Amino acid sequence: MTYVADEIASQPESWRRAAAHPDLSLLPRPRQRVAVVGCGTSWFMAMAYAALREAAGHGETDAFAASEFPRSRTYDRVVAITRSGTTTEVLALNPDTVILGDESSPAAGAPNVIALPWADEKSVVQTRFATSALALLRASLGENLTKAIADAQVALTTELPAFAEIEEVTFLGRGWTVGLAHEAALKCREAAVFWAESYPAMDYRHGPISVARPGRLVWMFGEPPAGLADEVAATGATFVTDDRDPMVQLVTAQRVAVARAALLGVNPDTPQHLSRSVVLSG
Ligand code: F1P
Numbered sequence: 001m002t003y004v005a006d007e008i009a010s011q012p013e014s015w016r017r018a019a020a021h022p023d024l025s026l027l028p029r030p031r032q033r034v035a036v037v038g039c040g041t042s043w044f045m046a047m048a049y050a051a052l053r054e055a056a057g058h059g060e061t062d063a064f065a066a067s068e069f070p071r072s073r074t075y076d077r078v079v080a081i082t083r084s085g086t087t088t089e090v091l092a093l094n095p096d097t098v099i100l101g102d103e104s105s106p107a108a109g110a111p112n113v114i115a116l117p118w119a120d121e122k123s124v125v126q127t128r129f130a131t132s133a134l135a136l137l138r139a140s141l142g143e144n145l146t147k148a149i150a151d152a153q154v155a156l157t158t159e160l161p162a163f164a165e166i167e168e169v170t171f172l173g174r175g176w177t178v179g180l181a182h183e184a185a186l187k188c189r190e191a192a193v194f195w196a197e198s199y200p201a202m203d204y205r206h207g208p209i210s211v212a213r214p215g216r217l218v219w220m221f222g223e224p225p226a227g228l229a230d231e232v233a234a235t236g237a238t239f240v241t242d243d244r245d246p247m248v249q250l251v252t253a254q255r256v257a258v259a260r261a262a263l264l265g266v267n268p269d270t271p272q273h274l275s276r277s278v279v280l281s282g
Pocket of ligand 1: 039040041042081082083084085086087090124125126275276277278
């Protein structure tokens with residue numbers, strides 16, 4: 001068993017704890033104008049939350065890679081998602097609110113800290129912390145995650161689709177699931193050195209569909225746009241989707257990444273060229 005496999009398996013219980021977090025009141029209030037920032041996986045969770053918060057009518061919410069934050073803009077609140085609490089670009093923004101894994105890190109000095117120490121991970125690649133942060137954020141918007149948590153438990157042991165012959169995967173999303181699609185593709189690249197792309201589903205038609213062909217997979221998180229399944233099928237690529245909660249679909253994608261790593265003889269706990277936290281010097 002790898003660390004990452006253990007962490008994937010502990011997600012349902014971690015989501016349950018996150019959804020009942022006592023510090024949800026530290027998050028921005030409705031109508032506040034909010035920027036949510038992070039790096040890598042944490043940025044993709046920020047994207048998902050921003051889309052959900054705005055769609056729920058809680059106010060304008062933008063997501064940025066911390067390195068690309070537009071400093072000329074004014075926000076009521078800047079929320080950072082960071083597992084390590086040491087990522088250089090995140091700390092440079094002095095966020096007022098931090099959703100944090102490691103409570104002993106510099107980010108714990110922010111004015112509002114929502115800590116999920118139980119969701120912190122040994123792995124370099126993130127699974128449990130990221131999805132638990134998103135579970136917390138979804139709960140803060142009033143979502144009931146009971147069914148998603150039960151379905152995630154089932155998803156941990158469901159037989160995986162036979163992807164051994166697949167040479168490439170493209171993940172697609174719409175609205176808040178665009179961030180999940182980016183995260184699923186990153187998991188394949190990080191954990192398995194397995195090439196995967198990701199796009200907003202409607203934009204997939206505007207170019208990326210050109211590389212669809214037999215032996216390649218197109219995997220939609222959430223409800224597909226009308227006609228897309230047929231358009232992909234016509235290319236010979238395999239179109240995959242289901243009606244489970246998209247965070248549950250992500251659990252399956254995480255397991256596929258780990259299974260793919262095993263198939264390729266790659267250790268998902270030691271991704272090449274990547275460290276647990278990217279700390280820049282100078
Ligand atoms: C985020 C990050 C990711 C990277 C890897 C390690 O750090 O550096 O960018 O993909 O998973 O973590 P953090 O700010 O959430 O600790």
